[in-house]
C-alpha cells in the first residue's frame with residue numbers, strides 16, 4: 242500500500258460513472274521520493290490510472306493497494322468475491338413476490354448455521370443492535386442479569402443492559418479466561434428467589450481470543466435447577482467455531498453478519514428458543530420487537546425495509562458454508578488457530594488466552610513484551626504490508642494486537658498474514674526469535 246500526499250486539489254471527484262477519457266494531470270515529480278511507504282526507488286503506480294475502487298482518499302492522502310488488502314482484524318472480515326457478486330444484483334421490491342421467495346430461502350438456509358430448527362430473526366443492524374434485541378424482547382425493567390466478565394465485549398453488553406434499567410451482576414474476570422461455569426453455578430445457587438432472569442455469555446470474546454464453554458455454562462444452569470434464560474453472543478464465533486443453539490439449550494443466540502458469516506457489516510441476528518418466545522419481558526422496542534417480524538416473515542416479508550442486498554449476500558454465504566460443510570469450516574478454523582499459536586510461541590511471544598480449553602478458533606490475541614507498543618507494530622504492518630490487524634481494546638490497548646483468522650480464509654492467507662506479522666514485529670523492533678512462520682507452515686503442511 243502506498244500513501245501519497247498529493248494535496249486535496251489533485252483529488253478526482255467522480256460524479257456519476259467514472260470516465261476513461263478524463264483528462265490526466267501530470268504528476269511528474271511525485272513519482273520518486275515522495276512515496277511514504279519506504280520503498281523509494283521502485284517505479285511508483287500512477288494512482289490516477291487505477292480504478293476508483295482500488296484507492297481511497299483519506300484526508301489529503303491517497304492510499305493505493307497493489308494487491309488485495311489483508312483485512313486480518315477479527316471482523317469485519319474479507320468478503321468472498323462470490324458474496325460480493327451476489328450482492329451486486331439489483332435491489333428488488335421488498336413487498337413483491339420475488340422477495341418472498343428470497344426471505345423463505347434465506348430464513349431456511351441460515352438455521353443450520355445456528356444449529357437450530359427454530360426461528361432466526363434478522364435485523365438491519367450491527368451486532369450491538371442484536372444484543373439489544375435479545376434483552377428487550379425477553380426481560381423487564383429491574384430484572385437481574387448475570388454476565389461473566391470476559392473482556393471488552395462482555396463489558397459493553399453489561400453496560401447496554403444497565404442502560405435499559407436491568408440490574409447487572411458481573412462475575413469478574415481477568416480478560417484471559419472464559420466464563421467460569423462453577424462461578425455461574427454458585428451465583429445461581431445463591432439466588433433462591435430466582436431474581437436472575439438471564440445469564441449472558443459472550444461465546445467468543447473478540448477482545449481477548451478466548452472462547453467460553455457454553456455447554457458447561459448450560460450444565461451449570463441445569464445443575465442449579467434455575468429458570469434463567471441463557472443468552473449467548475456468537476458475533477465472532479458463528480460459522481467459525483462449533484456452535485449449537487438447540488443442542489446446547491441456548492435461549493437467544495446473538496450474531497452479526499461481518500465476522501464468520503463473511504458478509505459486510507449490517508445484519509444482526511437473534512436465534513430464539515421456544516422458552517424465550519414464551520418468556521416475553523416488558524422492556525419495549527418497536528424496531529427490535531420479534532413478534533411483527535416473525536409474523537411478517539411467515540408470509541415472506543419484513544415489517545420494514547430489510548437490507549435486501551445483504552440478504553442476497555447471506556444466501557450466497559450460507560450456500561458456501563453448506564458446500565464446505567460446517568464441521569469442515571470449524572476444523573479449518575481450528576487448524577489455522579493452532580498454526581497461529583505455534584508461530585506466536587516460536588517467536589517467543591505469549592498468547593493472551595491462558596486456558597487451552599478456551600483458545601479461540603477465530604482470532605489470536607498476542608501479548609507484547611513490556612516496553613513495546615502493539616499499535617506501533619500494527620502501524621508498521623499496515624504501512625509496509627497493507628495488512629490491518631486488530632488493536633487492543635479497552636484495558637488491553639497497546640499491550641496486545643489481534644490476528645483475525647476467521648471467515649473467508651485459507652492456508653496461504655494465513656501464511657501471508659503471519660509473514661506480515663513476523664516482518665512487522667522485526668521492523669518495529671520487538672525482540673522475537675525468527676522462524677515463527679516456518680513453524681506455522683510445518684503445521685499447515687502436516688496437519689492437512
Ligand SMILES: *Cc1c(COP(=O)(O)O)cnc(C)c1O
Pocket residue numbers: 316367368369370394443445446447474475476477497506
Ligand atoms: C464485533 C462484536 C460485537 C459488536 O458488534 P457490532 O457489529 O460492532 O455492533 C459484539 N460482540 C462481539 C463478541 C463482537 O465480536
